[in-house]
Amino acid sequence: MRPERAAAWEALPVESEVQTTEVEAREGAMEGALAVAGQLGYRAASVRAILDYSGGHRRQFYELFASKEDCFEQAYSAWIGRVGAAVLEAAVGAPSWPESVQAGLVALFRFVSGQPEIARSLFVEVQVAGGGALSQHDEAMERIAEALDSVRDRIEADQAPPASTGLFVVGGIEACVCDALTAGDPQRVWDALPELMHLAVGSYLTTAAAEAAFEDAKAVLEREGDALRGGEGR
Amino acid sequence: MRHLRLVDEEPADGPFREGPLPQRLPHGRHGIPRKVVHDHQRVRLLTGMAEALAKHGYAGVTTTRVSKCAGISSGTYYKHFGNLWDCLLASYVVTSERLCARIEAACAERDPRSAPLEAGIEAALEFCAAEPASALLLSTQPPMEGGAVVAARRQLIGRLAGMLRKSRDGGGEGDRPPGLDERMIDATLAFVGARVSAGQAERLTELGPELLAILTATRRAA
Numbered sequence: 188m189r190p191e192r193a194a195a196w197e198a199l200p201v202e203s204e205v206q207t208t209e210v211e212a213r214e215g216a217m218e219g220a221l222a223v224a225g226q227l228g229y230r231a232a233s234v235r236a237i238l239d240y241s242g243g244h245r246r247q248f249y250e251l252f253a254s255k256e257d258c259f260e261q262a263y264s265a266w267i268g269r270v271g272a273a274v275l276e277a278a279v280g281a282p283s284w285p286e287s288v289q290a291g292l293v294a295l296f297r298f299v300s301g302q303p304e305i306a307r308s309l310f311v312e313v314q315v316a317g318g319g320a321l322s323q324h325d326e327a328m329e330r331i332a333e334a335l336d337s338v339r340d341r342i343e344a345d346q347a348p349p350a351s352t353g354l355f356v357v358g359g360i361e362a363c364v365c366d367a368l369t370a371g372d373p374q375r376v377w378d379a380l381p382e383l384m385h386l387a388v389g390s391y392l393t394t395a396a397a398e399a400a401f402e403d404a405k406a407v408l409e410r411e412g413d414a415l416r417g418g419e420g421r
Numbered sequence: 422m423r424h425l426r427l428v429d430e431e432p433a434d435g436p437f438r439e440g441p442l443p444q445r446l447p448h449g450r451h452g453i454p455r456k457v458v459h460d461h462q463r464v465r466l467l468t469g470m471a472e473a474l475a476k477h478g479y480a481g482v483t484t485t486r487v488s489k490c491a492g493i494s495s496g497t498y499y500k501h502f503g504n505l506w507d508c509l510l511a512s513y514v515v516t517s518e519r520l521c522a523r524i525e526a527a528c529a530e531r532d533p534r535s536a537p538l539e540a541g542i543e544a545a546l547e548f549c550a551a552e553p554a555s556a557l558l559l560s561t562q563p564p565m566e567g568g569a570v571v572a573a574r575r576q577l578i579g580r581l582a583g584m585l586r587k588s589r590d591g592g593g594e595g596d597r598p599p600g601l602d603e604r605m606i607d608a609t610l611a612f613v614g615a616r617v618s619a620g621q622a623e624r625l626t627e628l629g630p631e632l633l634a635i636l637t638a639t640r641r642a643a
Contacts, residue, residue: 228566229480307565315564317480325615348638349631351612358611359604365562366607369571382600386608390638401598 213251215241217262218305224259225304229315232259256318259308263320267309267327270298275334284338285400288387289380289407291334292360293415296376299364300416303373311365332357338391348391356387374416381405463501463511465491470512475554479564484508510569516555517577523548524584537588542632546625549613553622560614581606585636605636 219241224232234248234255252258277294281287299306313324332353339347360383367375381404389397408415469491474482476490484505488498502508527544528537549556559577563570582602612632616625 228564230564230566311562312564314562315479317478349634351628351631352635352638354615355608355612355635358615359608362562362607362611363604366571366575369563369565369568379600379604382598382604385598385601386604390635 209251212241212243212247216243216248216251216258217265219243220255220258220262221266221305221308223304224312224316225307229259229308229312234258256316259316260319260323263309263313263316264323266305267323270295270309271327271330273298274331278334284341285384285388285392285396285403288335289384289400289404291331292380292383292387293407295360295364296380297415299368299376300373303368306364306373307368310361311368328354328357328361335387335391342391352390356390359383359386377408377412377416380408459501462491462493462497465493466498466501466508467512467515469493470508471516471552471554471558474509474561475557479561482509506567506569509563509567510573513558513570513573513577516558517573517580520545520548520555520559521577521580521584524581528584528588538585538636539629539633541584541588542636543626543629546613546629546632549617550622550625553617556613556617556622556625560610560617578603578606578610581609609636 216237219237220232223236223240226232227236232255234245237255237258238245238248248258252261274291274294278287278291281290299310309324313320335356336353342348363379363383364376367373367379381401384404385397385401388400466487469487469489470482472490473486477483477486482505484498484502485495487505487508488495491498498508502511524541524544527540531537531540559574563574582605585602585606609632612628612635613625616622616628
């Protein structure tokens with residue numbers, strides 16, 4: 188059965204506030220497709236399992252979606268957009284670039300540790316789904332890489348990092364997330380926060396900035412780690 | 422560092438360790454020893470696994486498709502592997518070994534005046550450019566079903582991170598944060614995999630200087 192949705196994600200922008208039966212059924216099935224694929228793996232995520240999760244009817248499902256693949260792809264589009272927006276929104280509000288990177292990572296890790304089944308679909312099972320979902324995944328990663336690249340405005344031309352630095356860093360972050368999710372221990376992503384901050388900041392800025400970002404992330408985990416892991420303060 | 426051995430490695434003097442692999446052995450009575458035939462089939466299946474994965478992705482790879490790529494019957498497939506994931510694991514481990522051996526050889530044979538990291542990157546990119554299917558096998562995140570492959574991937578990343586450390590300061594952590602080198606290898610695999618997926622495998626070797634610059638930038642930062 189469909190569990191209670193985690194509180195943090197109630198606040199995420201949804202496509203429509205109009206609560207019609209059809210919209211609810213569509214949202215429920217889409218969330219079900221991601222959650223079930225995250226639980227059982229994409230191959231094993233049948234329409235029956237999705238309906239068991241969302242509580243909908245088979246006929247209605249096929250009125251809304253052409254197939255399981257169609258449902259997953261539409262769900263993927265909606266959720267990767269929401270998660271990407273939440274990460275970028277958290278980053279935009281920070282006073283400096285390293286702090287914006289950290290805020291973005293914290294937002295991402297909150298999602299990963301709060302909604303691990305959906306996260307597993309978005310980051311791991313998308314490789315199995317392929318097709319349009321994988322294209323959307325790649326586009327989302329490029330948007331995050333572009334956001335990281337915003338710091339280039341403050342770097343002298345002769346010190347500019349290589350063009351692929353953003354995608355390199357995003358690849359490292361995503362691999363860390365996938366590791367935690369495939370290991371069945373999503374909370375583990377938090378442990379990697381300091382070293383990922385070092386990787387991200389060190390790829391663009393100075394030694395001192397990378398070390399400061401590392402120490403700052405460690406301090407945040409020492410100060411707020413339990414709350415972050417436990418979901419408080421979201 | 423102890424390495425967990427997940428499958429038997431190809432013996433150094435094995436018939437298929439190096440050199441081009443004949444696609445098929447002759448049919449009928451050929452007098453080739455049974456073990457040679459068995460090993461030949463196994464190596465073809467391991468290669469077929471990478472090819473099928475590159476062609477169909479995790480979405481569409483099946484034992485039938487692996488068998489077809491290998492030019493081997495499904496019945497023979499199951500004489501070698503119990504299921505799809507067993508074959509994937511074996512293919513991953515053997516391909517990892519080949520990549521690591523190539524990097525180690527390049528570092529050992531390099532001009533002493535050149536940096537080992539540069540030689541290692543060059544060798545790794547040449548390997549991936551020559552074998553894009555192997556590059557995708559090693560770089561793509563395996564799904565949950567392939568649990569043991571996830572472990573094999575972690576093992577490869579740990580080994581490559583060890584090489585990175587060795588190229589820097591003889592293998593010590595120094596004052597670098599623990600785990601940073603593993604994150605850099607994670608990122609490098611993603612970097613390579615994205616380009617192979619985009620059909621740019623042939624141009625991978627051109628990316629050597631850029632990859633070196635990224636890796637040395639993060640090293641300077643430590």
